[in-house]
Structure formats: C-alpha cells, structure tokens
Amino acid sequence: MTRRTFSGGNPAVYAIALVVVAVTLGPVIYAVLGGFRSNAQLASDPVGMPDPWVWSNYAGVLTSGSFWRYALNSTVIAIVTTAVGSLFGVMAAYPLARYRFRGREALFGIFTLGLLFPITVAIIPLFLMVRDLQLDNSFWGVALPQAAFALPLTIVILRPFLAALPTEIEEAALIDGATRVGFFWRILLPLSGPGLVTVGVLAFVASWNAYLLPLLILNDPVAKTLPLGVADFSTEHAADTAGVLAFTSLAMIPALVFFLVMERRIVNGLQGAVKG
Amino acid sequence: MTAVTDHGPAADRARARSAAARGPGSRRRLRTPWRTRLEILFFVTPALVLFAVFLVVPVVQAGRYSLYDWNGLGPMDDFVGLANYASALGNEVFRGAVGHNLTIVVLSILIQLPLGLGIALLLNREIRGRTALRVIIFVPYVLAEVVASVVWFMLLQPNGAIDALLESIGLGGVVQLWLGDPDVALYTVMVVLTWKYLGLAVILMLAGLQGVPEELYEAAQIDGASWWQVQRRIAVPLLSPTIRTWVFLSMIGSLQQFDMVWILTAGGPANSTTTMATYLISQGTDRSLYGYASAVAVLLFGISFVLAALYQTFVLRPRSERRPETEVGR
Numbered sequence: 145m146t147r148r149t150f151s152g153g154n155p156a157v158y159a160i161a162l163v164v165v166a167v168t169l170g171p172v173i174y175a176v177l178g179g180f181r182s183n184a185q186l187a188s189d190p191v192g193m194p195d196p197w198v199w200s201n202y203a204g205v206l207t208s209g210s211f212w213r214y215a216l217n218s219t220v221i222a223i224v225t226t227a228v229g230s231l232f233g234v235m236a237a238y239p240l241a242r243y244r245f246r247g248r249e250a251l252f253g254i255f256t257l258g259l260l261f262p263i264t265v266a267i268i269p270l271f272l273m274v275r276d277l278q279l280d281n282s283f284w285g286v287a288l289p290q291a292a293f294a295l296p297l298t299i300v301i302l303r304p305f306l307a308a309l310p311t312e313i314e315e316a317a318l319i320d321g322a323t324r325v326g327f328f329w330r331i332l333l334p335l336s337g338p339g340l341v342t343v344g345v346l347a348f349v350a351s352w353n354a355y356l357l358p359l360l361i362l363n364d365p366v367a368k369t370l371p372l373g374v375a376d377f378s379t380e381h382a383a384d385t386a387g388v389l390a391f392t393s394l395a396m397i398p399a400l401v402f403f404l405v406m407e408r409r410i411v412n413g414l415q416g417a418v419k420g
Numbered sequence: 421m422t423a424v425t426d427h428g429p430a431a432d433r434a435r436a437r438s439a440a441a442r443g444p445g446s447r448r449r450l451r452t453p454w455r456t457r458l459e460i461l462f463f464v465t466p467a468l469v470l471f472a473v474f475l476v477v478p479v480v481q482a483g484r485y486s487l488y489d490w491n492g493l494g495p496m497d498d499f500v501g502l503a504n505y506a507s508a509l510g511n512e513v514f515r516g517a518v519g520h521n522l523t524i525v526v527l528s529i530l531i532q533l534p535l536g537l538g539i540a541l542l543l544n545r546e547i548r549g550r551t552a553l554r555v556i557i558f559v560p561y562v563l564a565e566v567v568a569s570v571v572w573f574m575l576l577q578p579n580g581a582i583d584a585l586l587e588s589i590g591l592g593g594v595v596q597l598w599l600g601d602p603d604v605a606l607y608t609v610m611v612v613l614t615w616k617y618l619g620l621a622v623i624l625m626l627a628g629l630q631g632v633p634e635e636l637y638e639a640a641q642i643d644g645a646s647w648w649q650v651q652r653r654i655a656v657p658l659l660s661p662t663i664r665t666w667v668f669l670s671m672i673g674s675l676q677q678f679d680m681v682w683i684l685t686a687g688g689p690a691n692s693t694t695t696m697a698t699y700l701i702s703q704g705t706d707r708s709l710y711g712y713a714s715a716v717a718v719l720l721f722g723i724s725f726v727l728a729a730l731y732q733t734f735v736l737r738p739r740s741e742r743r744p745e746t747e748v749g750r
Contacts, residue, residue, distance in 0.1 A: 236467035269481035292474035353564035371566035
C-alpha cells in the first residue's frame with residue numbers, strides 16, 4: 145500500500161532509520177565479521193575489520209562434521225514437527241470447520257485451551273514421560289511434543305480458513321460420488337495450500353529455534369539440534385571467541401535464508417495469529 | 421455457517437434412517453448420523469490423541485507432581501499437599517524470580533511500546549528502502565534465541581565489542597561488568613530482549629496501520645493537519661486494538677522468558693536475573709526436585725493466567741465491546 149499523502153522523508157527520518165538499521169544489524173554483522181578474524185585481532189581491537197581475513201574459523205566449523213550433524217538433526221526434527229502438526233491440525237480443523245455436530249464448539253474449545261499452556265508449564269512431566277517412553281535422544285521425543293503444542297494455533301488459524309472455502313465445491317464433489325475422506329485428500333488439502341503454508345512455516349520456525357525441550361530431551365551429542373550445538377560450542381570453546389562467532393554465524397544462515405524466502409508467510413502468520 | 425454435513429447421498433440416507441427410527445418430531449432427529457460420526461472420528465482422532473498425550477497429560481501431571489515430594493525416581497508416594505507451594509512462595513529466590521519477571525513485563529512495555537510505535541509510524545511513510553527496512557527490523561526476531569544470546573554474550577564480555585564501542589565514543593566511564601554485576605545484569609538482559617523482540621512490535625503495528633483507511637489521512641491533510649497531528653489523532657487511536665493485543669503477547673512472553681536469560685546469565689549473578697522458568701529448570705533438572713519444580717510450574721501458569729485474565733477483562737474486552745468500529749485490522 146502506498147501512502148501518497150505524506151510522501152518522502154526529511155533527513156531526520158533517514159537518520160533515525162539508519163540508526164535503527166545499525167542497531168538491529170550491528171550484532172549480526174559483528175558476529176559474521178568476527179568469524180573472519182583471529183582471536184588476537186579480536187582481543188587487540190574488538191570492533192575492527194578483519195585484517196587480514198582469516199578463513200580458518202569458518203573452514204574449521206564446516207569441516208568439523210558436528211555442525212552438519214546438528215543442522216541435519218534440526219532439519220529432521222523441524223520437518224517431522226511441521227508435517228505431523230500440520231497434517232493432524234488440518235485433519236482436525238476440517239470437521240471443526242465444515243461439519244455440524246454436537247460437541248463441535250466444545251471440541252474446538254478444548255484445542256484452543258491449549259494456547260494457554262506454554263511448554264514451560266508441562267516441561268517436567270514431558271521430560272519424564274519422554275524418558276519413560278524411551279524417546280529421549282530420538283527426534284520423535286522432541287517432534288511429537290512440539291507438534292502437540294503447535295496444534296492449538298494450527299487449528300485456530302486453519303478453521304476459519306477452511307470454513308471460508310466455498311461450499312459448492314464440496315457439494316459438487318460429493319454429488320460426483322467422492323467420499324468425504326476422498327474429498328478431503330484430493331480437493332480440500334490442495335485448496336488449503338496457502339493456509340497450510342502459513343501454519344507450517346510457524347511450526348517450522350518454532351521448532352527450528354526451540355531450546356528448552358531439546359535441552360532436556362537430547363543429551364547425546366549425536367542427537368543434538370543447532371541451538372543446543374551453538375550453546376555447547378560457545379561454552380566448550382569459551383576462549384576461542386572467533387571460533388564461536390564463526391559457528392554462531394553459520395547457525396544463523398539457515399534461519400535467515402528461510403526467513404527471506406518465507407518473509408510474507410511468517411509476517412502474515414503472526415498477524416493472523418494475533419487477530420484471531 | 422458453512423456446514424455441509426447434511427448433504428451427500430450417504431449422509432442423507434443415514435439421516436433418514438435414524439430419523440425414521442425415532443419418529444418425526446423427536447428432539448433427537450438432528451442427531452449426527454453414524455457415518456458422519458465415523459468421519460469426524462477419523463479426522464479428529466490423530467490430533468486429539470497427540471494433544472492429549474503430549475499436552476493435556478503433562479499439564480495435568482504437573483499439577484499432580486506438585487503435591488508430592490518426588491525426585492523423579494521410584495514411587496511417587498510422599499504426598500505433601502501444598503507444602504511445595506508454601507516453600508516456593510516462602511523462598512526468596514522464587515519471589516525474586518517473580519519480581520524479575522514482572523520487571524521484564526513492565527520494562528518491555530515501557531520501552532518497546534514507544535520505540536515500536538515510533539518506528540512503525542516512521543516506516544509507514546513513503547521513504548526509500550522502506551521494504552528493506554521492514555525486513556531488517558524483523559531479523560532479530562527470526563534468529564533463534566540461543567543464537568542471538570550467544571552473540572550478545574560475546575559482545576558484552578569484559579573488554580568486548582560493546583566496551584570498545586563505548587570507549588571509542590567517549591563513554592568509557594559507563595563501562596560495567598554488564599552481565600557480572602548483580603545490580604546491572606537484569607537491565608543488560610532487558611537491552612538484549614528489546615533488541616530481540618522489538619521487530620515483532622513493529623511488524624504488528626505496521627499491520628495495524630495498514631488497516632487505517634487512506635481517506636482519513638487525506639481528509640485530515642485537507643483540513644490542514646500536520647504529520648504529527650495526524651499520527652497522534654488518527655493513527656495511534658486507530659492502532660489501539662493492535663497495541664492492546666501486542667501488550668498481551670509481550671506480557672505472556674515476558675512471564676515465560678527462559679532461553680535468553682539461561683544463555684546470557686543462567687539466572688546469575690547471585691540470582692539477580694533468575695526468572696520463574698530458569699528457576700523451575702534449575703530446581704527440576706539440576707537438583708531433581710521434580711515435585712517442587714512442578715509447583716513452580718503451576719505457580720508460573722497461575723500467575724500468567726491471572727495476569728492474562730485481568731488484562732483480558734479490564735483492557736482487551738471492554739473497549740472492543742464498546743467501540744467495535746475501532747477494530748482496525750480485524
């Protein structure tokens with residue numbers, strides 16, 4: 145949308161914008177550039193430019209193997225979380241949106257109540273339960289609880305979305321002899337693509353960034369996710385500031401790329417979530 | 421209402437059968453046919469099972485554990501009633517944590533609201549590079565809490581980049597042990613939290629501003645209003661539903677704060693930055709006081725719930741009911 149009414153900015157507006165950008169991106173740029181410096185450079189001049197540029201920090205991280213394993217674990221867990229949460233969510237949202245049955249609002253109410261319970265409240269029993277199910281150190285142990293906690297928001301967003309799809313399509317399909325289950329898979333699911341992408345992106349980002357649940361469930365270094373890897377690396381290599389900055393910068397890249405590709409979806413999703 | 425359940429040959433037949441069985445006029449005539457019920461079950465069951473097993477059961481269990489003195493091993497047979505709650509409420513560290521959480525709630529609103537509002541109004545004008553600015557301001561929010569915290573931890577180290585920066589602009593005198601001084605650490609954490617979450621406030625408020633009708637601005641301008649008057653008299657009032665929602669989200673997030681505090685300070689020094697969530701985790705997993713930690717979890721939920729309910733009752737609901745026409749962006 146364009147605002148022609150108050151067009152243009154005076155120098156003060158641009159100055160403020162510049163400060164905002166500097167403060168926002170400063171730490172990110174510091175980390176990326178810091179990864180190209182040596183520890184000696186960082187110690188002698190904490191805010192300078194790399195001189196000379198040191199490639200060994202990044203090379204070290206990229207050839208260590210552990211970075212790739214963490215990234216792979218994060219990817220697998222985020223994909224399982226997103227797939228399970230979105231599929232189960234859209235399946236539940238379908239009757240809640242398009243069937244009329246007794247107890248429908250009560251059922252919807254139960255799911256929305258889940259919005260009230262952050263994972264922190266349930267974390268201790270969840271940790272013990274996952275351990276008892278012997279799912280600790282497995283990606284199911286993280287993905288299934290994350291999917292469960294993603295369900296309320298998924299259903300709250302998808303229900304009005306599915307309800308808004310035209311009734312005629314469904315009638316036509318059923319007259320043509322489709323079963324309701326067949327209609328769901330072959331027609332409704334493709335039609336709900338945009339809504340599914342939104343809830344999927346939100347679930348993926350939440351899972352990718354999650355720390356508390358993986359912290360408790362994944363102790364085995366082989367099973368750890370990227371945030372755990374970053375935290376571990378930074379404590380284990382506390383003296384190697386440049387190495388930590390390189391590791392952390394590399395860990396930012398997937399999230400930033402994903403964000404740039406999905407920016408619209410993430411922002412719309414958050415706005416949708418807020419507006420209810 | 422978009423329900424189409426009662427269309428379709430199978431559903432019709434089923435309904436006719438059940439209606440016939442019960443006779444016309446029966447109140448039960450609208451009973452859901454068995455076939456439809458099976459379909460509903462098919463669609464709802466997976467989500468319901470997942471939700472029950474991994475959300476409802478753990479939440480209920482937290483309530484149950486909180487009544488026992490239990491270390492997570494062996495039978496849970498030492499029922500202590502509300503003793504865990506009593507000792508949490510009587511514990512100075514826990515009470516401190518509640519205070520820190522409330523401080524974070526209040527400071528988040530006091531700092532991020534004016535900043536976020538200002539930046540959103542700024543970005544709502546037609547300036548060059550506006551799209552890029554909007555993306556940039558949102559970057560910190562997208563980074564994992566852990567990643568952001570580790571970078572800030574590095575920046576804030578003694579003789580680190582922040583100190584060097586302050587010295588280079590002649591503010592060497594304010595240099596502190598940012599994360600190591602109990603009097604300063606919580607405020608340092610606040611600065612980092614502001615950096616991390618400001619983008620969310622800006623994005624939501626920009627979305628709210630999109631809902632302000634263009635004509636209002638034009639009319640005001642024709643009447644000779646200045647940019648500032650337009651913002652103050654039109655944009656900000658019309659933005660109030662968005663602001664109220666953002667405050668609600670920010671409040672709940674501040675009460676749950678764990679990741680960033682855990683990485684930056686782990687609650688220290690001397691418990692000066694402990695939040696309810698970091699306290700819960702250190703008591704539960706580090707010291708295996710599962711009963712006690714569960715009581716803390718229930719208290720955390722209780723405090724969040726009461727604050728949310730109060731906010732909902734006194735701030736979110738009354739206005740939106742009285743003046744539905746200002747529900748911009750809904």
